[in-house]
Amino acid sequence: MVKKHICSGLIERVHQPLARSDWVAKKIKGHLLDQPKIKAKDIVKDVQHDHRVRLSYIQAWRGKEVAREMIDESHKQQYHDLPLYIEKIRRTNPGTEVRIHIDEGKFKRLFITYRPCIMGFVSECRPLIGINGTFLKGKYQGILLCTIAVDANNGFFLLALAAVENENYQSWYWFLSILSELLNRYLNLPALTIISHRQKSLPEAIEKCFPTCFPSFCMQHMGKNFKGFMKRSANTEVLLMLFWKAARKATIGGFEKIMFNIQCADLEAYDWIKNIPPKFWADAYFSGSRYSHLTSNVAEYFNAWILSALEKPIITMCQEIKIQLMARFEEKRELGNTWSGMLVLKAQ
Template sequence: MKKWALEWKFEYKTVSSNKSRVLLSCVDENCTWRMRAIKLPVSDFFVVKKYVHEHTCDTTHRKANHRQASAKLLGSLISSNYGEKKEGLKPKQIIEQVRMLHGVHINYKQAWRVREEAQILVRGTPEDSYYNLSRWLYKITETNPGSLTYQHVDAAGKFKYAFVAFGPSIRGFSLMRRVIAVDGTFLKGKFNGTLLAACAQDGNYHLYPLAFAVVDAENGASWKWFFRGLSQKIPDASDLVFVSDRANSISSALEDVYPLSHHGICRIHLLRNITPTYAKTGLLPLVESAADAYTCHEFWLIFKDIKDKCPELAKYLEESDFRKWARSYAPANRYNIMTTNIAESLNSMLKMPRELPIISLLETIRLTMTTWFFERREAAAKHKHLVTPKVVQKLVSRLGAAMLLNVYQVDRSEFEVKMKQ
């Protein structure tokens, strides 16, 4: 009846309503419009027994702020705009759409409530999402062979941690460079929390998610629990590298769970730490170059310049441990992954889903990864070169400079390269 009233631009009031009968009339007492319905004795359905469809009232009783246009009703009318991987309408867009389609005027606060009702209708409440999480995790392991899921509750039986690593991601990592970037980002739903993520980079320099966890907060206990789950699929090894910010919680957790692996810090976070004190020295580009240097000889040529111009900065960098921030001193190969940008890019991509209930958040991640993997598989099937498209581009761009070099073979596996004079 609310939808009918909204469509035909009239308003009604409830004269009587109980479990067995409902009687409605027009808001104008002199109008003849009426509707009476009673409940069927053998079911929960109601049947209309009397309906007077004509209105004898005038247009003064037709208002733009329609009394039947509740947040729940309007939410049901726009719910198709919401769903997994859909950001949906924003409050200002809802205001405009409701006005254009239904002739109803609502304010920003009402539009926000309409948005919430639409999301609840499609995605359920946050409470329902946590209640059904264990079922969703079970279905993931059942439908995605090789996947790993965990859920942890506290002594009172309340949710604390959830971990998921999809089987295809874990299997693909065996063919990639063994460098993993980890990062955490806060959630913006009703119960807050933090999303932890571990990402790698595939052969075409694409973001490659490995594992996720929703935890209460980003601290030592939650990171340790996350790494324990990850270690079930990616065991500790001396050639494994983790890249993160300088959080002590991550460092201590890696020491406990991955003692053989190398822990490198993000170059950008290192520069952020020294920028307030040493920005005016003009040495920050040199620090960046020193971090990216491939050989120790190249590193020391740059670092000597830093030390001569600012001994205090050089001392700080030495105390920060060359092995953690300088590529040339890393015990294991970091390749081109000197920052946590791949993990932070994932967090940026999930900016909107971080507002959703936990199941909708994880389902959005799953659908996104499914789309990525399908598109990459299709592109790979059409690619005929021995190396990936991005590597082909790099080889082509460097061909001109390479043609200017003289190459002398020293033995079967070693060459000496010199610039042409």
């Protein structure tokens, strides 16, 4: 008889050959949502660490497949539950605008702008928005379109978003026409500056939905296209720097001087740039105000901010974005309470 107990209270369990796939699936479902490409060998390590159960590789693989089926079913069920979710949003968030487009009984598009978002934009933000789309990474994929404003302290501010089937003229027009309808309710709203990429369908939809706006092409996007066009040139970086310099020149004379330098350096580069009307990208010719924003990077920042939500089922995604927004609004409110002056920090 052993008189002294020497076993640890955290005994590591041995291999469990009878661990069922459904048990493994329930334990790893959260991991799979966060890391859709997680490998079976990593699942073995996670289960051993979290539950002190050692799985074989095949048990982990089978559990992953069952978990994936559970998640896929969750994606499908959430599309089925969307009408109830939309009704709940409308009931609990008065003034929030939600639209859904169903085609032949199948989900096609969802538009959401929360009341604090649209009211905050109208009353506190500059009349400038960046527009962009990013891929949804769940089972049914699709595109998340967004319009992002810039607040007084140069932070991004969500105006509206939409989950759509593809990034094309029809989806952009559907999204922007609803946004235009909502903003037209505010009669004293100044004309918008809208920064977007040059994809053919988007500028057309912007012109149709916002005929009085000042459209601007994103210099970051044009710069990437320019580098792709000039990839064989040894002077690409220098020419790109001149391209940006031309965009920032405030006078026509200054702009034309830079363009002349580009022409002398590389006629092919000059012709490529000259083919894009400067009224869409050069400060010297721009009719509105871009408030020193030559890119739609605010929309890119937003996309990166919600990256983890893009892999989730549609209702879960919307909820996660909403929770992040609520936390951001509270964080901004608390930050504002620490300011002693009338101006935001960026303006001091």
